[in-house]
Amino acid sequence: MARNRGIAVRLATWILAGVAVIFTVVFAYSYVISRNIILRNVETNAENLASSTVNRIDSVMKAVEKVPKNLAIFLEDFPYQYGDILRQIRAVVEKNPEIYGATIAFEPYAYSMNIRNFAPYFYKNRGELSFTYIPYEYFSWDWYQIPKELNAPAWSEPYFDEGAGQTMMATFSVPFYRATSGEKRLAGIVTADISLDWLQEMIGSIRIAQTGYGFLISKNGTFVTHPKSSLVMNETLFTVAEERGDGAMREVGRCMVRGESGFVLFPSLHTGKQCWMWYSPLPSNQWSLGVLFPKDELMADIHSLNQTIVWLSLAGFVLLLIMIFWISGSITRPLRALSRAARQMATGDLEIPIPDVKTRDEVGTLAGSFNSMKNSLKQYISDLKETTAAKERIESELKIAHDIQMSILPKIFPPFPDRTEFDVLAFMKPAKEVGGDLYDFFFMDEENFCFVIGDVSGKGVPASLFMAVTKTLVKTKATQGLFAENVMDRVNQDLSLDNESMMFVTLFFGILNTVTGEVVYSNAGHNPPFLLSAAGTITPLQPTGGIALGVAEECVYRSRKITMQKGDALFLYTDGVTEAMDEREELFSEGRLMQDLAPLSGKSLKEIISGIMGNVERFSEGVPQADDITMMVIRYFGDKGTNSI
């Protein structure tokens, strides 16, 4: 179960993480792009709204500006009488519905040498045309002083006119000049007052989304219109910024009063919401209009879209999660069943049914493979059982064969305890399998002692049978009283006969005359034995030139003769001694054997054999014995010899 969760969780983690990354990237990209599109649209809309509003306002302002400008031109170019002036002012107020009041204010004594202040003023008083002379020293009032000092027409800051019932007004003033004694000098200022109620209405009617609005500030930053009426004519954008500690707002305000246009983030002073604001100046008087687009309201659609997307994605995630668990479950369920079956099989139960997987995918294939593996295993195990039984039988038979083989070699030492002229000792260490080494000794008659050592080619049962045959043949022939070479001839002939399996045996055959110490021997391709003289020299016996027995029927064997002195010994061996290998596959070799024999030559037979055996075992330590090791030693004592085994 834990493994199942492992796969499902791993799948879910990686797939969902991948999907989440892809989704986030797509979502973020789409959000940024759509946000930018909206922002661009808002900017365009805001700019359009602002510029259309500015144009509407400015067309009125421009129209108003024309009236006093024309009057100023008239005053500069034409001589005028008192009546003309009053008529002109009256006409201006009467014929221009936007104009609330107008005056022509003269410089001190400019109208008449006797009159210091002369400023006849027509104005609308509750719809009725009224007239007065401006009663105060107007020369240092803004509406008079600013155009005078600037030598240019100018709009005043907005102001509340108490006489007109607390309406907000602004005055446009135009200086006019007259040439006296060739010098152009300021003669006075023509003004037109307009009520700004329409401005408040026009800008007040701007509604953007739910809470967006427009506002107007004067050249000094004073609020001319704003939905929050407590700001109007009371605060400037800069006092609000100071109150809020908002340096950014102050900077925007500075841009606005400088007559710049722009698109900025700006808080709604009405709701506190963050808005996008476009601001642009009124060309006529440098007042600045701002239109605010509440960010959250304009982004509401995209936000709700995003919300929907997020919810859909979450639902998709859940669905994906369920699908992943379902798919991984459908994969791991048969896997789990297979794993259970495998565990069961591991305990040796091959009868367990393999779960039936119907899918044709890898898991189905796996189940099929698993099933055939089980069947193969079953088959193999049953085969193995049979094979093992057969092998055991063969092994036991081989063991018996081996036992028989060993039993036909003389094993009782000393074999002839009553004969003191010589002594003989033989030793054989068979290799694992049934080997082909043989040795034998027996008396032909009272004086002549036969001894033989040989090695059959190959191993196993055939070799041992061949060896048994050879041994029997040698003994049979030898006891017929033949010469040594004749024994060999005969044995060779018999072995070569019908030898289809082409087996052969190397054989050393010798006859010791126990009275004289004379040894007649014939060697059929066997390792030449060593003569260990009583004096300590070691000499290999001269070869007799015969090849292994069983190879060629017509082969003729010869013999040689040596005489052993008292104390001399013959050391016979098979190639299991000299061809024993060490770990580097180096042979024990005849040279080493001779070397090792030297210090042993005077020792007892048992010491000689165990000494050489010990050396061979040390030499080939760790390397399994490949061939039978057989040694035989015969020492001649003569008639006075003593058995020293």
Add this chain to the structure above:
Amino acid sequence: MSVRRLLLAALMAVLISPISGEAEELKNVVFIPQWVPQAQFAGYYFAQEKGIYRKHGLDVTILSGGPQSPSLDLLKEGKADFATLWLSTGVQARAQGLKFLNIAQVVRRSALMLVAKKSRGILTPWDMNGKKVGLWGEIFQIQPKAFFKRYDLDVKIVPQSFSVNLFLRDGVDVASAMWYNEYHTILSAGFDPEELTTFLFHEHGLNFPEEGIYVSEDRFNQDPEMCRAFVRASVEGWVAAFASPEEALDIVMRNLKREYIPATRVHQRWMLQRMADLILTGEPKGIETKLLARDYYRVATNLHSGGLIETIPEFASFYKDCTDDGAK
């Protein structure tokens, strides 16, 4: 009611009781500041609102000053017992034979200044040479004219109205301003202090103390103790107003609203902070209302040389020290 509140109430009762005991003995006095009830006079309104005058045995009525009701006129007509006047106005009145006494020089540092735009190339006094400078009426012209003389400047004087619009529109290069008022109006039209060059007259050796409290000699002789009480209470009012400026601003804003005077709180806050700078000149930082003879003579001689007064009144006849020191 918590134990603490009970204790507080008990303590208040003990403190208030002698005053409430003397309630019928409160002296009715009328006071008029020389301008509308803005933060320039926050201390007096605070003293009135918070019962500080009553604590000092006075029931004070504060009239609203301004262009329509100059404080000097009301003092002259006997419609007010106490009035604030600029020192120069006070000296001028005395020189004209009006028997008014200065009993406390509350504002000992001049707030009058000239402001110019760096963009118009005015960085030092000498840069004003040949430029158009807006100046208010005669009392406000003494310091600037002395300033021009000191720096040997030839400027074109343009009469300045109550607004700074002419300056903002570049109709003049230099404008007169009160540090606590018009200067902030200029800042509130979007100019940064770094864009402006300012010349505060008190930094140019032309420190003319401004508001002081005046009373007629007769009234003073009638009840000098009352005059001392008024001065003490007014000073206490100022100290209290500076200690809780937002509360003082609440009072100021309420009064301005009652008078239908458009006002913004940030402007009044600026004004109150500057008044603190101007008034808290004592050592250690506190209010010192003593008029110094050297300040007096600096103003008087300048008025005299400017032709605004013919004789310089005696300092001793002009000033009555109503501080605790002076009472001894």
